[in-house]
Amino acid sequence: MGVMSRGIRDAFRNGARTLSIILILALSIAMSLVMLLALKTVDAKINSVKSSIGNTISVSPAGLRGFEGSGTLLTTQDATETKALAHVTSVVETLTGRLTTIGSNSSSFFGGQSNNSSNAQTSLSAPPRQEPSGGNSNGRRFVINGQFVPGGSFSMPITALGINDFSDLSALNASSFTIISGVKIDPTSSGDAAMVGKSLASENNLSVGKTFTAYGKTITVDGIFDAGNTFANDMIILPLSTEQNLSGNTGQIDSMIVTVDSVDNLSSVAAAITDKLGSSSVDVTTSQDQINSAVTSLQNIKTISTYSLIGSLVAGSMIILLTMVMIVRERRREIGVLKAIGGSNIKIVAQFVSEALCLTLVSSVIGMILGMAFSNPVLQALVNNNSSPENGGMRNFGGGPGGAILRFSNGAGSALRNIHAVVGWDIILYGLLAAIIVAIIGSAIPSFLISKVQPAEVMRAE
Amino acid sequence: MLKVENLVKIFSSEDNKVTAVDGVSLEVPNGVFSTIVGKSGSGKSTLLSLLGALDKPSSGKIEVDGEEVTKMRDSKLIKYRRDKIGFIFQNYNLIPNLTALENVMIPMEFAGISKTKRIKRAEELLDEVGLNSSKQNRRPSRLSGGEQQRVAIARALANKPKLILADEPTGNLDSATGKIIIDLLHDLARRENTTILAVTHDIGIAKQAKITFTLRDGKLVNQPV
Numbered sequence: 001m002g003v004m005s006r007g008i009r010d011a012f013r014n015g016a017r018t019l020s021i022i023l024i025l026a027l028s029i030a031m032s033l034v035m036l037l038a039l040k041t042v043d044a045k046i047n048s049v050k051s052s053i054g055n056t057i058s059v060s061p062a063g064l065r066g067f068e069g070s071g072t073l074l075t076t077q078d079a080t081e082t083k084a085l086a087h088v089t090s091v092v093e094t095l096t097g098r099l100t101t102i103g104s105n106s107s108s109f110f111g112g113q114s115n116n117s118s119n120a121q122t123s124l125s126a127p128p129r130q131e132p133s134g135g136n137s138n139g140r141r142f143v144i145n146g147q148f149v150p151g152g153s154f155s156m157p158i159t160a161l162g163i164n165d166f167s168d169l170s171a172l173n174a175s176s177f178t179i180i181s182g183v184k185i186d187p188t189s190s191g192d193a194a195m196v197g198k199s200l201a202s203e204n205n206l207s208v209g210k211t212f213t214a215y216g217k218t219i220t221v222d223g224i225f226d227a228g229n230t231f232a233n234d235m236i237i238l239p240l241s242t243e244q245n246l247s248g249n250t251g252q253i254d255s256m257i258v259t260v261d262s263v264d265n266l267s268s269v270a271a272a273i274t275d276k277l278g279s280s281s282v283d284v285t286t287s288q289d290q291i292n293s294a295v296t297s298l299q300n301i302k303t304i305s306t307y308s309l310i311g312s313l314v315a316g317s318m319i320i321l322l323t324m325v326m327i328v329r330e331r332r333r334e335i336g337v338l339k340a341i342g343g344s345n346i347k348i349v350a351q352f353v354s355e356a357l358c359l360t361l362v363s364s365v366i367g368m369i370l371g372m373a374f375s376n377p378v379l380q381a382l383v384n385n386n387s388s389p390e391n392g393g394m395r396n397f398g399g400g401p402g403g404a405i406l407r408f409s410n411g412a413g414s415a416l417r418n419i420h421a422v423v424g425w426d427i428i429l430y431g432l433l434a435a436i437i438v439a440i441i442g443s444a445i446p447s448f449l450i451s452k453v454q455p456a457e458v459m460r461a462e
Numbered sequence: 463m464l465k466v467e468n469l470v471k472i473f474s475s476e477d478n479k480v481t482a483v484d485g486v487s488l489e490v491p492n493g494v495f496s497t498i499v500g501k502s503g504s505g506k507s508t509l510l511s512l513l514g515a516l517d518k519p520s521s522g523k524i525e526v527d528g529e530e531v532t533k534m535r536d537s538k539l540i541k542y543r544r545d546k547i548g549f550i551f552q553n554y555n556l557i558p559n560l561t562a563l564e565n566v567m568i569p570m571e572f573a574g575i576s577k578t579k580r581i582k583r584a585e586e587l588l589d590e591v592g593l594n595s596s597k598q599n600r601r602p603s604r605l606s607g608g609e610q611q612r613v614a615i616a617r618a619l620a621n622k623p624k625l626i627l628a629d630e631p632t633g634n635l636d637s638a639t640g641k642i643i644i645d646l647l648h649d650l651a652r653r654e655n656t657t658i659l660a661v662t663h664d665i666g667i668a669k670q671a672k673i674t675f676t677l678r679d680g681k682l683v684n685q686p687v
Contacts, residue, residue: 002571006560013559337555340516341617342544342572344537455516455543 003347007354010327011362021323022363028316029360029367029438030374033431035309037375038382040427042302046295055263056168057270058285059256059277073252078277082258085272087265092165092257093240097247098157099214101125120247123213126156126234127203158200159235160214162243163187168257182208182223190241195223197233215246263288301382313434316360320442324356328446328453335450336457349447356443357436364435368428464490464513464625464657469522471508471680482508483519484680490673492527492624493655495648497668500677506661507629509677513659514547514627515539527624544572548618548656550647552630554610556602562588562613563598569620587616591646608639615646619654626650628660632667644670 012018059082061073076093083091099122164187166177185193194214196206201224204212211218214236227233244250260269266286274284328335338348471483482505490496498506511517513524515531524531526546534542549555556565566584575583588598591612593605602610611631618626628647632640644660644667651658660667668674676684 009559333555334557336516337551337557338568339540340514340543340549341569342540342621343568344540344572347572456511 003350004354007351008358010351010355011358018359021319021359022366025316025319025360025363026366026370028312028319029364029431029435030370031312032309032316032434033368033371033427034375034378035305035312036430036434037371037427038305038379039302039309041379042298042305046298046302049295049298050291055260055266056286057258057260057266057273059258059273060283060285061254062279062281062283072281073249073254074256074277074282076251076253078282079253079256081276082256082273085269085276087261087269088258089261090165090167090259092163092168092259093253094164094255094257095162095240095243095247095249095253096255097160097162097215097243097249099124099160099236100157102213120215121213122158122160122215124158124200124204124206124236126158127199128156156234159231160194160238160243160247161235162238162240162247164240168259176228178226178228179223180226182221185222185237185239187239188241189239190245191239192217192219192242193222193239194219194242195225195237196221197235197237198224198226199230199233200236217246297383301379304382313438316434316438317441320356320360320438321445323359324352324442324446325449327355328352328449332453332457335453336455339453339455345451349443349450352446352450353439353443356446357439360435360439360442361432364431367435368431371431463492463525463527464488464659465523465525466513467523467525469509469512469524470520471505471512471517472520482680483512486522486677486680486682488675488682490657490659492657493651494672495651495658495670496660496673496675497671498659498661498675498677499663499665499668504677505680506677508680510627510629510659510661513625514549515542544569545621546624548621548623548626550611550614550618550626550628550631550660552633554602554607554614554634556610556613556617558602561599561601562593562605562609562616565602565613566616566620569617573621583620584616587619588613590619591616592642606639607635608642611635611639611643612646615643615650619650619656622654624657626656626658628658630661630663632662632664640664640667 059074059078073095079091079093082088097120099120102121102123166184166187179195180198182195185191185195196204201207201221206212206221206224208221208223210221212221213219219236219238225233225237227235238246240253244252258269258273260266266288270284270286274282335348338351339345466486466488469483469486470481473480473482484505486505486509498509500506508517512519513531515534519532522532526542529542529546531539531542556562557568560568563581563584566587567580570580570583585595585598589595593609593612593616597605597609602613605613611634615631618628626647631647632643635643647658647660648670650656660671662668675682
């Protein structure tokens with residue numbers, strides 16, 4: 001029997017006490033592992049969010065958010081001047097109108113700030129949004145100002161997006177954009193052609209080549225698209241000039257998506273746009289701002305995880321430290337015997353360190369199993385406690401022109417929704433390493449105490 | 463040969479000084495069974511601690527086989543305790559979660575003897591002290607006091623020491639078992655040419671010793687009887 005095996009046997013000398021120590025230590029190690037996983041997962045997510053949002057700047061009229069607020073629309077001249085700024089690689093211009101179904105009363109519920117046309121009506125009807133559960137299947141109901149309202153003759157307004165370039169789809173809040181039938185319209189033309197979202201097309205039995213009326217004009221369906229989200233799939237997309245002409249906003253736009261050559265130049269270009277167009281005229285939002293908003297919650301989780309990780313490691317070290325101090329104090333006489341019969345400090349310390357290591361490793365295995373089982377629930381609890389619309393949660397309604405709010409939701413919301421901890425070998429190795437460090441730290445003071453025990457201790461009476 | 467010259471041990475506290483061993487000088491030839499007698503507090507156990515290098519004297523000299531123990535550094539003292547000294551204690555001081563065999567093997571493990579040799583020698587020693595093989599794999603709690611003391615004697619003999627120091631080896635045993643243990647020690651001293659110095663209260667045991675030292679208030683009050 002060697003020093004190591006004696007240490008391992010000593011670890012299980014007192015069954016009840018060993019079980020208690022292992023359970024407490026396992027909980028502490030599980031906590032450390034969960035926090036380490038959370039830290040790693042959140043870190044990866046922050047990097048992913050940062051890389052996914054990109055190097056764009058959103059410019060919209062000051063005071064205008066979605067279909068709310070008011071402001072003077074921007075002009076294509078503003079876009080031209082913006083495009084001329086240093087480091088700007090492209091500018092996507094959009095104008096968004098809201099069309100009401102002919103004969104419906106939706107305009108009494110929804111204002112139309114960006115729509116200057118008194119003829120903003122369409123032959124289309126919007127797909128209804130039904131009450132999610134418990135609703136009356138015989139009548140459609142709508143959520144307006146937070147309350148369910150019976151449908152009746154009411155129908156949702158339809159968004160008509162005029163766009164001059166498809167290079168940046170963020171105005172659609174679309175991570176993907178697929179033409180499922182027909183072709184893409186030419187966004188630079190001024191023809192009376194449109195692309196229709198698949199939900200809207202389905203609701204109105206539209207197919208490629210069919211027509212509908214908007215702003216009193218007959219529009220031909222050139223294509224049907226799927227933008228991957230309900231809001232965009234209820235839209236029609238027109239060439240920018242067409243939307244401008246039909247809505248009576250010729251030469252005007254309500255949003256610019258400005259792409260910059262490098263993330264490093266975002267702030268300087270944003271400042272240049274504000275200078276050029278006037279801070280009282282435009283609201284400028286960089287993707288850097290969106291990144292900051294998106295990762296605020298993640299940073300909070302990271303901070304909590306870091307402190308909890310340190311706390312649980314300290315707790316683990318303290319548990320093993322106090323356990324070993326208690327064991328050494330109890331076994332002073334035995335240590336004295338070992339010294340009296342020729343045991344060196346190194347050998348006796350090694351025996352106690354192997355005892356601490358054994359306790360810690362057994363606890364680590366249990367702690368890791370617990371940690372793996374609880375990492376995702378704990379991570380989700382952390383996410384839920386740290387997400388709100390203000391710091392990165394989803395906003396479900398009121399997006400629209402500009403797309404800044406929509407894109408914001410896309411980055412931050414999905415950052416929090418799609419977060420999952422994955423246990424890899426590296427985490428297991430880190431866990432074992434942490435356990436060994438905890439055991440060594442926990443054995444340091446007891447080892448010092450062992451070295452101070454005099455062999456003459458053995459001669460003292462019980 | 464154990465040779466002690468003018469050995470002094472003083473325990474000091476803030477306001478008190480106690481001279482536990484006061485100028486003790488003695489000699490014990492090799493292979494002799496000798497005893498130290500004296501009342502409680504006379505310094506017998508302290509003297510034994512000093513001889514076994516469990517504690518350091520305030521002054522004086524201890525020589526075992528010509529080697530001066532009092533001048534040894536700590537690392538050499540460990541070696542001295544391991545190779546030259548065997549301890550037997552009144553309350554046996556066996557490691558409770560190890561078997562009798564494993565307890566006897568520990569000093570040999572510290573001396574770096576291979577496992578096979580350790581097992582063989584431990585079994586021989588336990589046989590020699592009269593602990594049969596059926597009891598060799600028992601833990602101390604499952605052995606009687608006399609059997610535990612036999613294990614302690616076997617452990618003390620494990621590294622073939624020159625000097626065995628026994629502190630009240632029969633103090634916790636009934637008189638019949640105590641006599642068996644003393645006979646065993648006596649026999650070992652003769653057979654292995656090992657010097658044995660035992661501290662005892664028992665005058666009967668002291669009478670069996672070739673040399674008996676009497677301690678009073680830390681001083682030797684008589685020369686060898």
